[in-house]
Amino acid sequence: MNKIKFNFSILVFSLLIIGCKTQQQPIVVIKKASTFEKLAQIKNIVKIEKNAPVSHFDENYELWFEQPIDYSDLSKGTFRQKVLLGFENDTLPVFVELQGYGIYTEKSGELANHYKANQLTIEHRYFNNSRPENIAWNTLTIENAARDQANIISAIREVIYPTSKFITTGISKGCQTTMAHRKFFPENVDACVCYVGPLNYEREDPRVYEFLNNVGTQQERDSVFNFQELCFENRSALKKILEDTAKERGMSWEFGIEKAIDYTILEYSFAFWQWGTDSKNIPSKDATPQEIYKHLIDVVGYGFFETKAVDDLQPYFWAALTQQGIYGYQTAPFKKYIGTDEVYKFEWAFPEGVYKEYDTRPMQEIKSFLDSTAERMLFIYGEYDAWSSTAVELNKGANKRELYKFVKPKGDHTTRIKNFNKEKQQTIYDIIDSWVK
Known part of the structure; x- marks a missing residue:
C-alpha cells in the first residue's frame, strides 16, 4: 500500500513538471492600489494625511489641494484648500459636503450617515485653514469657489469613484455654495440636497423685514419687540456689562461699544427666529439688567460683531456684501432710543480700505x-427660520425637472430631514434614493 501511494505521488509530481515546462507562463499576482496610493496620483494634491477612522468610515483622509487664486489669471498664484475624505466603499454613493465656511467636523453628515456611504467635505476658499496670508478679495467670487469644488470632485471621482453617484449638499451658506456649484457645473454631480439656504436679491434684502413683521403669532412678535424695547430702556446698564465683559475677555468692536450694544439689540429679532427661541424664555419687564443681558447674549452671542469674530468671518461678509446678499436692521420702531430711522447696514464689515458695489446678477x-433648466435638486427649510424670508421659490414646472422643496412647520435654522415626521422623511428619502441608485 505504501508503495502504491509513493508511485502515485511521483506520477502527479511529474505531470506538474511537464505542465509547467509546456506552458512556460509565470503566475502574476496583481495588487490592487490602496486608496492612499490612488489619491497620491492626483497631481494637484500636495499633502495627504491618513487619520483615525470616524463615524462609519473605514478610512479617513485629510487632503490639501493646490488651487488657482484666480482662474482667469493664473499668474496670481495658488492657495491650498483643505478637503476631507471619509472612505467607506468605492462603489457606494459619495455625498459632497460643500462648506460655506470652514470645515468644523470630520464626522458624517445627515446623508452620508443615513446611507452609510462615502463623504467628501470641501472647505470653502479663504476660510479657516484654506485662507491665504494676504487675500486678493476680488478673487473671492461664487464662480471661483465653484471651480475649486468642480476640480476637487472631478479628480476624486476619476481616481476613486468612477462608477459612484455623487450628491452635493450644504447648509445655510453651504446651501448657497451648493446652488452656485450646481448652476456653474450642472454635470459635475448627479443631484444635490440644500438645507436652509437663502437666495437674496439685494445687499439688504427687504423681504427679511416683511418676514419678521409676520412670522409666528402676534403675541410672539409682540414679546420679541417688547424685549428689544426693554433692552433699549436698560441700554446704559447693558453697555456697562458689555464693557466689563470686554475687558475680561479682551474683546473690541470696530464701530465702538455704543454701536455694539445697538447692533446686538437690533439683531435679536432675526436671531430669535433663526434659532427657534421659545418666547416663554424672554425675561419679563421687571427683570434685572443682568437677566436681560444674559438672555440677549444667549440668543445673539458675540460672534457677529466683535472684531476678532468679524476678522474670522471677513470672507463671509465680503461674499454677502458683494454677491450673495444679507440684510439690515430697521431702526424706525426704535427711533426714540437711537435717534435715527435709517436702516443699519453692514458696510463697516468690508476689509479695511476695500469697498465694492453689490452685484445683483449672480x-x-x-x-x-x-x-x-436646473434638475434633481431638493431644498429643506424651517418655516420660522429668519433665513426662510429669502428662501428659494420653485415654479409650477419644477417637479418635472425633479426640483422639490420641503418646509418644516415652525422649524428653525437647525431644520434637517430628521426633524420632519416619519411620513415626510420617507417621501424625502424616496426622492434621494432614486438619485443614488
Missing part, C-alpha cells in the same frame, strides 16, 4: 437657472 442668474 443671484438672479441662479434664480433663472432654478426657474428654467
Whole structure:
C-alpha cells in the first residue's frame, strides 16, 4: 500500500513538471492600489494625511489641494484648500459636503450617515485653514469657489469613484455654495440636497423685514419687540456689562461699544427666529439688567460683531456684501432710543480700505437657472427660520425637472430631514434614493 501511494505521488509530481515546462507562463499576482496610493496620483494634491477612522468610515483622509487664486489669471498664484475624505466603499454613493465656511467636523453628515456611504467635505476658499496670508478679495467670487469644488470632485471621482453617484449638499451658506456649484457645473454631480439656504436679491434684502413683521403669532412678535424695547430702556446698564465683559475677555468692536450694544439689540429679532427661541424664555419687564443681558447674549452671542469674530468671518461678509446678499436692521420702531430711522447696514464689515458695489446678477442668474433648466435638486427649510424670508421659490414646472422643496412647520435654522415626521422623511428619502441608485 505504501508503495502504491509513493508511485502515485511521483506520477502527479511529474505531470506538474511537464505542465509547467509546456506552458512556460509565470503566475502574476496583481495588487490592487490602496486608496492612499490612488489619491497620491492626483497631481494637484500636495499633502495627504491618513487619520483615525470616524463615524462609519473605514478610512479617513485629510487632503490639501493646490488651487488657482484666480482662474482667469493664473499668474496670481495658488492657495491650498483643505478637503476631507471619509472612505467607506468605492462603489457606494459619495455625498459632497460643500462648506460655506470652514470645515468644523470630520464626522458624517445627515446623508452620508443615513446611507452609510462615502463623504467628501470641501472647505470653502479663504476660510479657516484654506485662507491665504494676504487675500486678493476680488478673487473671492461664487464662480471661483465653484471651480475649486468642480476640480476637487472631478479628480476624486476619476481616481476613486468612477462608477459612484455623487450628491452635493450644504447648509445655510453651504446651501448657497451648493446652488452656485450646481448652476456653474450642472454635470459635475448627479443631484444635490440644500438645507436652509437663502437666495437674496439685494445687499439688504427687504423681504427679511416683511418676514419678521409676520412670522409666528402676534403675541410672539409682540414679546420679541417688547424685549428689544426693554433692552433699549436698560441700554446704559447693558453697555456697562458689555464693557466689563470686554475687558475680561479682551474683546473690541470696530464701530465702538455704543454701536455694539445697538447692533446686538437690533439683531435679536432675526436671531430669535433663526434659532427657534421659545418666547416663554424672554425675561419679563421687571427683570434685572443682568437677566436681560444674559438672555440677549444667549440668543445673539458675540460672534457677529466683535472684531476678532468679524476678522474670522471677513470672507463671509465680503461674499454677502458683494454677491450673495444679507440684510439690515430697521431702526424706525426704535427711533426714540437711537435717534435715527435709517436702516443699519453692514458696510463697516468690508476689509479695511476695500469697498465694492453689490452685484445683483449672480443671484438672479441662479434664480433663472432654478426657474428654467436646473434638475434633481431638493431644498429643506424651517418655516420660522429668519433665513426662510429669502428662501428659494420653485415654479409650477419644477417637479418635472425633479426640483422639490420641503418646509418644516415652525422649524428653525437647525431644520434637517430628521426633524420632519416619519411620513415626510420617507417621501424625502424616496426622492434621494432614486438619485443614488
